[in-house]
Amino acid sequence: MSYCSGLDRRTLLKLGAALGAGIAMNARAGNSSDLLPGKTSTALLIRHANVITMDPKLGNISDGDVLLRDGTIVSIGKNIAAEGATVLDGAGMILIPGLVDAHWHMWNSFLRNSSPSPQGDTFFKSQLKTSAHFTPALSALGVRLGLAEAADAGITTVNNWAHNIRNPAFADAELQALQSSGLRARFWYGYPQELAATAPMDFKDIERVQQQLMAAGPRRVSLGLAIRGPERTGPKIWQQEFAFVKQHNLPISTHIAVTQEMQKKKAIQQLVDKDLLNPSVQLVHATHADEKDILSIKKSGASVCFTPLSEMRVGYGLAPVAAMHQAKIPLSLGIDTLVLSGNANPFMVMQTALNLATGSSGNELALTARDVLYWATQGGANAMGLGEQIGSITVGKRADVVLIDARRLGLLPMIDPVAAVVQSVTPADIDTVIADGRIIKKGGKLQDIDVPMLAKEAAQGARAVLG
Known part of the structure; x- marks a missing residue:
């Protein structure tokens, strides 16, 4: 049995071209949203989150703040002052490293x-x-x-x-x-x-x-x-x-x-x-x-x-x-x-x-x-040899952070935030994802990814390979 049954070479070439166009589309959109518009200094202050730093010197910080600027974690603590920064309310959220x-x-x-x-x-x-x-x-x-x-x-x-x-x-x-x-x-x-x-x-x-x-x-x-x-x-x-x-x-x-x-x-x-x-x-x-x-x-x-x-x-x-x-x-x-x-x-x-x-x-x-x-x-x-750059919420590391909505039904009540992350969280609970200082997911929705189009392409791809 041919796994490309029903699809001749011309059809496959057309599909390849369409998928290639999809690659180009994501290449334009894939940089995702800056924390702030423009090319000047960008800053985001996440307030009142339950922060799991994974930094042994810092541990967990309840009702904590994390300040990100230009793709870097610049401050961690409570009641951080950051004039001009965009503020994201992390109340009811668990903040973890990416x-x-x-x-x-x-x-x-x-x-x-x-x-x-x-x-x-x-x-x-x-x-x-x-x-x-x-x-x-x-x-x-x-x-x-x-x-x-x-x-x-x-x-x-x-x-x-x-x-x-x-x-x-x-x-x-x-x-x-x-x-x-x-x-x-x-x-x-x-x-x-x-x-x-x-x-x-x-x-x-x-x-x-x-x-x-x-x-x-x-x-x-x-x-x-x-x-x-x-x-x-x-x-x-x-x-x-x-x-x-x-x-x-x-x-x-x-x-x-x-x-x-x-x-x-x-x-x-x-x-x-x-x-x-x-x-x-x-x-x-x-x-x-x-x-x-x-x-x-x-x-x-x-x-x-x-x-x-x-x-x-x-x-x-x-x-x-x-x-x-x-x-x-x-x-x-x-x-x-x-x-x-x-x-x-x-x-x-x-x-x-x-x-x-x-x-x-x-x-x-x-x-x-x-x-x-x-x-x-x-x-x-x-x-990976990247432990000095990522892996924990630590000042000086890259801004790879994730906010989990701990107010969702499957997480209530939150007795131990670390246990909750490992034993209770699902991808549906992920509210915000920031990778290298850029917002990739916000409010539970992926940014700059056309999910319906991706689903269509995936179905076409499966048909092309499996027949």
Whole structure:
């Protein structure tokens, strides 16, 4: 069966052009609203909020104020004076740092819930089939849909693990979508889904993208390398990839210890034996890492990203959250893919991680809500090497902040604001999202994103790929 049945080449080209126009539309609108009109000094004073700073020196501040100016947090406290600033009433709101999603395959977002299914292919077989029918415009559409959901849910930093880069045009399309969104992002340059295990990645184009990003100067989008790693390639390939990132001073990320069968390859120990684990390495899933692996990761300083919703849905198993936390390994959290997770709900990811740790350990105090919120904010920022710029409400950091409406029914009464964020909040409770000093969502509504048009494009994209 063709996954493009009913759509000839001419129709697909027309659809690609239409989606490309959609990319251009968002590129114009994606800068989002300035805190104040014009190009002069911009300031926003958020008053009377319940502030969860995630800064250990500041803690929580009830009835607190936060002043943002020119994309930076400039003051935190009570009764802040800021003449000329726009005032936003935060009474009844919880103010948190912008959330960091540390692992997300955004390109296939419009294939939400398409697999696995009892009558269809397993997830990986389905992904291999559908990936070949993507165009650069379709990949960018998936990224834009994911970015819109991210912004709606209070995620101000995404890690786009792009593992269907079929040629340079795919990389450019996904990068344009990221750069136009107003969110902070890391573009993890990956590989075509069907790339042979003996074939190298496109190092020449990765160098091109790095040079392009460097020439643009300090930006919200950075670069990393997404590799198949020791579980999917031989030493010749993955050692070449690690040598490349060392030469080019890039971070690297790989899925690892994902199943019992894959764990037989002892991929983590293969990296340890070559002294390749360090703080610039992100290990994703690690659902079957053993005690020796956990000790090795701890010693190396490498980070681990859990995506518990997709890990359970695809049958990887249960993430060893409690064991990794007890070992004090740097942890972060991710959506992974909307095909498996269903939607972009970082609060459900946090709550699931909390419940996994307590349920598997038999200790209801094995982990706290603050621990998990840390992974979704400061911990995620640290793992990206951005901990000095984002991750907490701290003077001097970038203005990535989120206001949650705590007056909504599912949050009443608010006894513990941190527990409320992790255990009770949903994306529908997000009132305001500010990313790098720009308002992305206001009054519960996304700014500068035509959601009905995006929905139409997503439906067209799904038909183009699935038939």
